[in-house]
Amino acid sequence: MAGxxxxxxxxxxxLKKIEGxxxxxxxxxxxxxxxxxxxxxxxxxxxxxxxxxxxLIDEHIRHCVQDAAARSDEEGDAKIHEATAAIARLLRT
Amino acid sequence: MAGxxxxxxxxxxxLKKIEGxxxxxxxxxxxxxxxxxxxxxxxxxxxxxxxxxxxLIDEHIRHCVQDAAARSDEEGDAKIHEATAAIARLLRT
Amino acid sequence: MAGxxxxxxxxxxxLKKIEGxxxxxxxxxxxxxxxxxxxxxxxxxxxxxxxxxxxLIDEHIRHCVQDAAARSDEEGDAKIHEATAAIARLLRT
Amino acid sequence: MAGxxxxxxxxxxxLKKIEGxxxxxxxxxxxxxxxxxxxxxxxxxxxxxxxxxxxLIDEHIRHCVQDAAARSDEEGDAKIHEATAAIARLLRT
Numbered sequence: 001m002a003g004x005x006x007x008x009x010x011x012x013x014x015l016k017k018i019e020g021x022x023x024x025x026x027x028x029x030x031x032x033x034x035x036x037x038x039x040x041x042x043x044x045x046x047x048x049x050x051x052x053x054x055x056l057i058d059e060h061i062r063h064c065v066q067d068a069a070a071r072s073d074e075e076g077d078a079k080i081h082e083a084t085a086a087i088a089r090l091l092r093t
Numbered sequence: 094m095a096g097x098x099x100x101x102x103x104x105x106x107x108l109k110k111i112e113g114x115x116x117x118x119x120x121x122x123x124x125x126x127x128x129x130x131x132x133x134x135x136x137x138x139x140x141x142x143x144x145x146x147x148x149l150i151d152e153h154i155r156h157c158v159q160d161a162a163a164r165s166d167e168e169g170d171a172k173i174h175e176a177t178a179a180i181a182r183l184l185r186t
Numbered sequence: 187m188a189g190x191x192x193x194x195x196x197x198x199x200x201l202k203k204i205e206g207x208x209x210x211x212x213x214x215x216x217x218x219x220x221x222x223x224x225x226x227x228x229x230x231x232x233x234x235x236x237x238x239x240x241x242l243i244d245e246h247i248r249h250c251v252q253d254a255a256a257r258s259d260e261e262g263d264a265k266i267h268e269a270t271a272a273i274a275r276l277l278r279t
Numbered sequence: 280m281a282g283x284x285x286x287x288x289x290x291x292x293x294l295k296k297i298e299g300x301x302x303x304x305x306x307x308x309x310x311x312x313x314x315x316x317x318x319x320x321x322x323x324x325x326x327x328x329x330x331x332x333x334x335l336i337d338e339h340i341r342h343c344v345q346d347a348a349a350r351s352d353e354e355g356d357a358k359i360h361e362a363t364a365a366i367a368r369l370l371r372t
Contacts, residue, residue, distance in 0.1 A: 011122045019115045025145075026108045029101060035153045039179040042146045046139055046183075050370050052118075053135045058363040060128045061340055066348060066355070076345070084337040086132040087366055090139075091329050092278055143277050151270040154247055159255060159262070169252070177244040180273055184236050185371055197308045205301045211331075212294045215287060221339045225365040228332045232325055232369075238304075239321045246314045272318045276325075 007055070014052055021045045053090050057083060100148070107145055114138045146183050150176060193241070200238055207231045239276050243269060286334070293331055300324045332369050336362060 022045060028038045060083050069076030115138060121131045153176050162169025208231060214224045246269050255262025301324060307317045339362050348355025 008122060008125075012119060015115060015119045015122065019112060019119070022108060022112045022115055026105060026112070029104045029108065035149045035157065036175050036179050039146055039149050039153075039183065042142055042149070043179075043182045046142050046146075047371070049135055049139050049142070051367070053132055053139075054363055054367045054370065056128045056132050056135070057366055058359060060132075061344065061359050061362065062356075064128065065340065065344075069345060069348075077341075080337060080340050082129050083340065084333055086129050086136075087336055088330070088333045089136045090132065091333065091370060092326070140278070144274070147270055147274045147277065150273055151266060154251065154266050154269060155263075158247065158251075162252060162255075170248075173244060173247050176247060177240055180243055181237070181240045184240065184277060185233070194308060194311075198305060201301060201305045201308065205298060205305070208294060208298045208301055212291060212298070215290045215294065221335045221343065222361050222365050225332055225335050225339075225369060228328055228335070229365075229368045232328050232332075235321055235325050235328070239318055239325075242314045242318050242321070246318075250314065268315050272315050272322075275322045276318060 007059075011052060011055070014048065018045060018048050018052070021048065050090065057087060057090075060086075100152075104145060104148070107141065111138060111141050111145070114141065143183065150180060150183075153179075193245075197238060197241070200234065204231060204234050204238070207234065236276065243273060243276075246272075286338075290331060290334070293327065297324060297327050297331070300327065329369065336366060336369075339365075 021041070025038065025041055025045065028041060060079070065076060065079040065083060068079040114134070118131065118134055118138065121134065153172070158169060158172040158176060161172040207227070211224065211227055211231065214227060246265070251262060251265040251269060254265040300320070304317065304320055304324065307320060339358070344355060344358040344362060347358040
């Protein structure tokens, strides 16, 4: 089981909202809305997605890393390595 | 009318796919998928969104800026200013 | 000659300041400053660099694209393509 | 003392290289190099800086967070909160 169970509803609600925002983007394109306004909205959806990502990183460090570190240094190290690799990917998406 | 009408179907298809990916993220959270895998998927959706954004910037320069510049230097300048402000916002989302 | 000659001094001054900030980062590491404070400073230098980048994109659209478009549609298109490719790279650094 | 002492020389070498790259950017502007080439170089310096940032996040989790968590849950939580806040800032620079 993953470590983010506690705030699962919170993630679900945020992703539901992001899904609605993406549908809103489709309507904007469909209605020939001004491209700069669509861009502004894309920026806002990207920010919301990355904010979910930061939440997951927080959970990962808080649960997966700590639990693994309690088992052994090697397991803790492996989880930390995974976390920083994921952060690096998110920074360069 | 906005300048991206020509490839409207292409944008619609890409946003439809992004909407599906966001629903996929909801299922991943719901199924307690490993947080690092969810993060990787968030990176991929963010990239897809920013790619739509880059497409819109391209259209904006290609159509709105060129059309405005053909009318007057002032109008061209205003559209370029709008474009770079949008790029700056996208870089810092 | 590149299109940014007018504000060359401005770019020079901003890059000089960024160079000083990077030297400041070296001193922070050397003095064992707290890693979160170093990270905050890295964020600030990155922002300053990207701001120079946005300025260059603005110049490119304002000069290179417009000049090329005045010569022919093909040359204008090529410069716009170059610009959006550069923006895409900057978004994913 | 901060936790990154072990690889201090590595950070020093990377920042020294970044400083050289920023000086290279100044020469490019000074020599009227093509703006797209300057932009490509800015992307490369930004990437190098963010890579130093990711290294610091790794050290922070590996040392500061683990040490604090060994003292008390509250101190561990505070360090994790600091880390994720720094990651969020880095994502939005």
